[in-house]
Amino acid sequence: IRLAVGATRFRIVRQLLTEGLLLSLAGGALGLLVAYWTSSLASALVNTSSGTLSFDVTPNTRVLVFTLIASMVTVLLFGAIPALKSSRVDLVPTLKDGNSRTPIFGRGPSLQSLLVITQVSLAIILLTGAGLFVRSLWKLQSIDKGFAGQNAVAMSFNMRLQGFDTERGKNFYAAALEDLAAVPGVESVTLASALPVTPGGSRMELPPNATKPAVNQNVAIDIVTVAPRFFETTGLPLVGGREFRSIDTEKSTQVLIVNETMARKFWPNDDAVGRSFSDGQETFEVVGVARDTKYRNLRETQRMTMYRPLAQGYVPSMNLVARTSVDHGTIASSIQRRLQAIEPTLAVYNIRTLEDHIGRAVYVERMQSITLSSLGLLALILTAIGIYGVVAYSVAQRTREIGIRIAVGAQRSDVFKMVVVKGLVLAAWGSAIGLVACYWLSRFISSQLYGVTPYDPVTLIAVAAILGVVALLASYIPARRATKVNPLVALRYE
Numbered sequence: 001i002r003l004a005v006g007a008t009r010f011r012i013v014r015q016l017l018t019e020g021l022l023l024s025l026a027g028g029a030l031g032l033l034v035a036y037w038t039s040s041l042a043s044a045l046v047n048t049s050s051g052t053l054s055f056d057v058t059p060n061t062r063v064l065v066f067t068l069i070a071s072m073v074t075v076l077l078f079g080a081i082p083a084l085k086s087s088r089v090d091l092v093p094t095l096k097d098g099n100s101r102t103p104i105f106g107r108g109p110s111l112q113s114l115l116v117i118t119q120v121s122l123a124i125i126l127l128t129g130a131g132l133f134v135r136s137l138w139k140l141q142s143i144d145k146g147f148a149g150q151n152a153v154a155m156s157f158n159m160r161l162q163g164f165d166t167e168r169g170k171n172f173y174a175a176a177l178e179d180l181a182a183v184p185g186v187e188s189v190t191l192a193s194a195l196p197v198t199p200g201g202s203r204m205e206l207p208p209n210a211t212k213p214a215v216n217q218n219v220a221i222d223i224v225t226v227a228p229r230f231f232e233t234t235g236l237p238l239v240g241g242r243e244f245r246s247i248d249t250e251k252s253t254q255v256l257i258v259n260e261t262m263a264r265k266f267w268p269n270d271d272a273v274g275r276s277f278s279d280g281q282e283t284f285e286v287v288g289v290a291r292d293t294k295y296r297n298l299r300e301t302q303r304m305t306m307y308r309p310l311a312q313g314y315v316p317s318m319n320l321v322a323r324t325s326v327d328h329g330t331i332a333s334s335i336q337r338r339l340q341a342i343e344p345t346l347a348v349y350n351i352r353t354l355e356d357h358i359g360r361a362v363y364v365e366r367m368q369s370i371t372l373s374s375l376g377l378l379a380l381i382l383t384a385i386g387i388y389g390v391v392a393y394s395v396a397q398r399t400r401e402i403g404i405r406i407a408v409g410a411q412r413s414d415v416f417k418m419v420v421v422k423g424l425v426l427a428a429w430g431s432a433i434g435l436v437a438c439y440w441l442s443r444f445i446s447s448q449l450y451g452v453t454p455y456d457p458v459t460l461i462a463v464a465a466i467l468g469v470v471a472l473l474a475s476y477i478p479a480r481r482a483t484k485v486n487p488l489v490a491l492r493y494e
């Protein structure tokens with residue numbers, strides 16, 4: 001009618017784009033408000049695990065400008081096509097039959113249905129990625145780490161950086177272990193140059209046949225210097241032999257505790273306890289065999305590790321570990337005060353529980369899972385809205401047809417099924433395309449997964465099932481509305 005009474009195509013397009021811009025700006029404003037409300041939650045997620053990262057995610061002027069531009073670009077990209085299409089209507093047929101409409105579900109796919117299929121495909125990709133990373137994280141966290149991280153608190157200090165010479169450092173270590181053992185709530189206390197699941201540390205690399213017993217290949221052995229009661233305090237069990245004792249001093253026989261992997265390497269058919277080991281410079285007696293654990297990261301294959309007593313090899317940078325029977329926060333403060341009473345200038349840092357320490361090893365995987373899960377949830381919500389909108393619009397378009405169907409005897413359950421099937425068809429097409437895209441894209445993240453293949457059938461089936469349920473729920477309300485169409489009202493209205 002507007003075109004018939006003289007409106008130009010430009011005027012029609014401008015009007016439709018203006019309406020779209022108002023909707024888009026309203027959506028952008030709502031999204032910005034949600035961003036402000038959830039910024040504190042995002043900061044907490046970033047800083048929960050290690051406390052070493054500080055990101056300011058509060059929206060600012062740049063975010064406001066970006067949101068405004070994104071809203072306007074959205075209208076130009078997705079509002080221009082329907083606006084131009086609406087300005088090209090054939091006036092005579094349209095004015096003769098004011099109710100003629102192009103159905104969403106015609107013989108060919110409409111633009112609306114294609115957009116929804118794209119939404120479903122993207123949601124499948126994000127949810128599959130999130131599912132793979134969540135399962136990978138779960139696999140990493142369920143790894144048998146070989147030691148007990150519960151009820152233990154750790155902290156670090158460096159004697160050399162604080163100007164302590166070797167003698168002063170040794171005296172401090174001895175005084176700290178003796179004094180802290182008497183703190184109420186402390187069950188055992190020890191020192192270690194490196195804790196399990198810690199990047200870095202000392203390592204010895206030797207050429208073939210440089211050791212005794214000799215092996216005909218290169219040898220790489222991690223070296224961990226520990227104080228007595230290390231294995232008791234960390235919960236890392238010995239499978240043979242004994243722990244280090246106070247009798248293991250500089251003047252006594254040089255001793256070692258090796259892990260199971262090292263024992264199998266050098267003494268494959270014998271008990272390692274009581275055997276001698278030489279690195280080409282020093283000779284040691286093996287007094288114990290410790291269970292394998294993860295020392296560099298959770299993904300690593302088992303490495304050879306040997307433990308040396310602190311009394312036979314001073315190390316200036318150490319980690320103090322205390323197993324406690326009381327609240328970690330309270331006991332950590334008490335331990336720190338005791339240490340500073342021994343050395344007032346001592347700087348203690350990186351105070352954490354062993355559980356937190358282990359949690360840092362999967363920090364990246366945890367953030368990947370949280371980020372992708374959040375994006376996947378958002379995509380799922382958008383997909384539900386898209387399917388609902390298209391199905392509801394289709395029902396509105398087909399009100400007369402539905403009225404006729406019911407008038408000539410169609411059961412309301414048949415109408416309900418007809419509408420729901422339309423939404424499920426959109427979800428099925430989107431899921432199929434999304435799963436094909438996942439198969440192609442998953443190879444790019446295979447190196448970041450652990451214990452899960454990029455084509456994990458459990459994840460793919462679960463994601464497809466979730467999308468199916470969401471499509472069913474999104475189609476339910478329009479389908480219920482279609483079953484309540486009154487044939488007389490529909491026909492009279494049309």
